[in-house]
Amino acid sequence: MDSSTPSLAVAEQEALPGLFHGSSSERGVLSPKRPAVETAGMADVFPYYAGFAFEWATKQLSRDGSHVGSDMTVLDPWNGSGTTTLAAQSLGIRSIGVDRNPVANVIARLRGETSLKPQLTEAPPSGFGRGFYKATDPLNAWFSDRTTRRLRDWTTALRKADGSLNAVAAVALFRVIRRVTKKFEGSNPTWVKRSKSPEDRIRIPARELDEMLLTEQRALCSRIATQDLPKVGTTILTASSDSLPLRNNSVDVILTSPPYLTRIDYAVAYARELAILGHDISADRTLRSSLMGTTLIRKSETFSHEFGPVAQELLVNICGHDSKASSGYYLKQAQQYLTDLSSGLDEISRVCKEKSLVHLVVQDSFYKDVPVPLAEICIDEATARGWVLEEREQFVVRRSLVTLNTPARAYKKSNVAESVITLRRG
Ligand SMILES: C[S@@+](CC[C@H](N)C(=O)[O-])C[C@H]1O[C@@H](n2cnc3c(N)ncnc32)[C@H](O)[C@@H]1O
Structure with missing residues (x-):
């Protein structure tokens, strides 16, 4: 954190x-x-x-x-x-x-996660707006349409065959969205506001967002490597x-x-x-x-x-x-x-x-x-x-x-x- x-x-x-x-x-x-x-x-x-x-x-x-x-x-x-x-x-x-x-x-x-797993980081999804996106996407409560689309490129690319997400990339997403949506948090940390108008929503250029996510993934991977947990x-x-x-x-x-x-x-x-x-x-x-x-x-x-x-x-x-x-x-x-x-x-x-x-x-x-x-x-x-x-x-x-x-x-x-x-x- x-x-x-x-x-x-x-x-x-x-x-x-x-x-x-x-x-x-x-x-x-x-x-x-x-x-x-x-x-x-x-x-x-x-x-x-x-x-x-x-x-x-x-x-x-x-x-x-x-x-x-x-x-x-x-x-x-x-x-x-x-x-x-x-x-x-x-x-x-x-x-x-x-x-x-x-x-x-x-x-x-x-x-x-054990440090022995080789492929924890994910490359940015290629292309823009190819992920699963619908007009009523819940992320639109905080993000502009374009930023929501890029976030969906990521979540679509990360979904594994069993429907779960790669945990490193998912927590990287969690950390980034929490950081950039701080203004929606009030004095009560368990109550999160939603945007009141489209202008209020967060916009982040796709390349900048990708870079933030990659930086978070790398940081999480190096933390995992220091844990050296047994596989039980x-x-x-x-x-x-x-x-x-x-x-x-x-x-x-x-x-x-x-x-x-x-x-x-x-x-x-x-x-x-x-x-x-x-x-x-x-x-x-x-x-x-x-x-x-x-x-x-x-x-x-x-x-x-x-x-x-x-x-x-x-x-x-x-x-x-x-x-x-x-x-x-x-x-x-x-x-x-x-x-x-x-x-x-x-x-x-x-x-x-x-x-x-x-x-x-x-x-x-x-x-x-x-x-x-x-x-x-x-x-x-x-x-x-x-x-x-x-x-x-x-x-x-x-x-x-x-x-x-x-x-x-x-x-x-x-x-x-x-x-x-x-x-x-x-
Ligand atoms: C006090 S927290 C436990 C925290 C935990 N010890 C940790 O290390 O993070 C209580 C947890 O109960 C979960 N919870 C609430 N209702 C539940 C339910 N019906 N069944 C299972 N878990 C539930 C909440 O999502 C929350 O994560």
Whole structure:
């Protein structure tokens, strides 16, 4: 990531003494939080709300490996930019990363590229305007027709037989479009504006654009070369945590950070990169509404899950809040989130072996002035599914994405806690 590209991970963290449970002496006080600038594990190649640091994930998995054995399978059902899968790969451990956002999966694939692959860079497509382009192209929300056409020359040329893009060239595209569309970003990093008029759209001469993309590709390739990763089985899948494409009893360790109940809209945050991959989130709401924590309410939602007492108390508190739409829209949004979390935990329970371990990194938050005790909710819901709490570590988060939301500031939130919860399958 260039220094002008802000990371979406803005929290600063410190350990809360006296709040450790379990054998923290064995593991020491190690914060999962990413440092402000993290270069390890190529975390800086593209801004992503990561949940935890690469080095922390590596230490965690190597500890698990010494208990479970190195022939283990690690899963992250909310894999994002692939910190878990990369940490596992660097230790030579087999892993599977699942994420519903295809942008995240491109970044995860790039980070797991091995330097042994010969042909990572792509030459500029020959000719102009030969790529697949339609008048309603989602890139037109930010780019002039000519620039969109050149971007489509690239994406058409990069598409492989299986429909996926070469990860190096795709992330080069992501980096370039993010840099040149900065003016469409507002104070909330998860909300991206669209051009209001054709004059507002970005124009870049084709040759200049090609040069920018080639420079990015070369830089990414030299970063990959310095990683020197082993080639182990790493599988990155675009799927949903509520129906994991995995066999029953096939996973030994889960290391993950689910979306929090903080109204981060991952589809809007990555609308430009999704447009590169051909998704138009303003015309088709399927992807956006399928993400956990989405701000859209699904029409078909029935909320049939029975939640434990901590989740139920949260719903009662939200419903009883005197601010506008608390008992309507906001209650539904929280119910939808908790339903997705419950379905994810059902799937985790299905795919995990007996005695397997789950590490969840979760952040508490606030709805207005109502605390959202996400760690307690996860513990409550997981123990109801037969998981046993082994350990919980808490860290205070000084500043979170929630505080970037101006209306939310009216409630003057105190610091919130981030927890690392370890559970074992009974
Ligand atoms: C906190 S981030 C995880 C970050 C990750 N630890 C990393 O290193 O980048 C949560 C992820 O959950 C993904 N997600 C949201 N809804 C999902 C769903 N229904 N199924 C799978 N992944 C989902 C989001 O796209 C996001 O990448």
